Amino acid sequence: MGGNVRMRAPARSHPLWLAYILHRVSGLALALFLPLHFWILAMAISNPERLDGFLLLTESSAVKVAEFGLVFLLAIHMFGGLRLMAMEWLPWTPPQKTLAAGATAISFLIATLFFLRAI
């Protein structure tokens, strides 16, 4: 009848917690990236030839995918921060929050469509 105690992880699969963890993890990933970024930028002064070598790397598809990841992290972290500030500093009612999120999503969609047409 007896068994070993294994405390089950509490249920966290709800949108608010997922938004929290996405914001946190994207922030950590960006914080890890920044020193590398500044180090390479500093080469413009300290070692221009080596910087050119690095810049050649940006032609490779692996780096292009990584760049996409970076922009994705930035976007997630920025919208996560805006969400948090709106949630904590603007005492909106739930319908107002839904409207604001909807308006942001629609404007983002339209802007992206314009952007895609431009490039």
Add this chain to the structure above:
Amino acid sequence: MSPSTIKVTVHRGSDKDTEARHTDTFDVPAYQSQTVLDVVSWVQQNADPTLSYRFACRVGMCGSCAMMVNGVPRWTCRTHISKVLVDNAVEIAPLRNLPIIKDLVVDMDPFFDKWVAAEGVHHGARTRHDPIENIEATSNSRAQADAGIECINCSVCYSACDTVSGNDDYLGPAALQRAWTLLNDAKDSGRDQILDAVSGKGGCHNCHSMGSCTVYCPNELDPMSAIAGLKRETTKRFFSRRKRGNNDA
């Protein structure tokens, strides 16, 4: 047709002897409209009288029967077992983030101590000889106070919160929501005491807005928004004090 028995795994033992902690599994007869509390009671009354658990009202008013049900903190008297069964089985554990006294009974002292530490007590300014304060029922502050007064102190939010798990000093969602309720109550005059209590080390600014309190509150209250309100008020007071300080200087 539902199967005739349910497989119920119950956590046993206490924090005093962590080596002896274990789980027991029971086959419990299934009935219609059976609650999780009914299932636990059946085990205690028919299979193992040494099982300890806590309940009182059985109708979702007293806040004493909360437990972790399949990893989710719930009021067991108002949770139908049919809604939480996974493969006809359920796992019942004591509330998270509180010391375990025995089996499914936790020590609620830290929870209530923090309720008091957050100034969740009445701060009266009038005597019996003063007229009763007139309450504007439709005012914004009354609406804010009303939003939180149905809290039954069940500690479900406290158990759901990961910030409570990670920070022993954190007052937790229930105590902070109580502070927000009193802050908005025209009959309470402890504004500065409350704001001092909730802006300290374990105060509202520890909250990461993970929202588990609001998601799992059985009474559908919104402690996360209440804490956001405290964050706004403490910040406003911080800047207005600085401004006043600068003007004085």
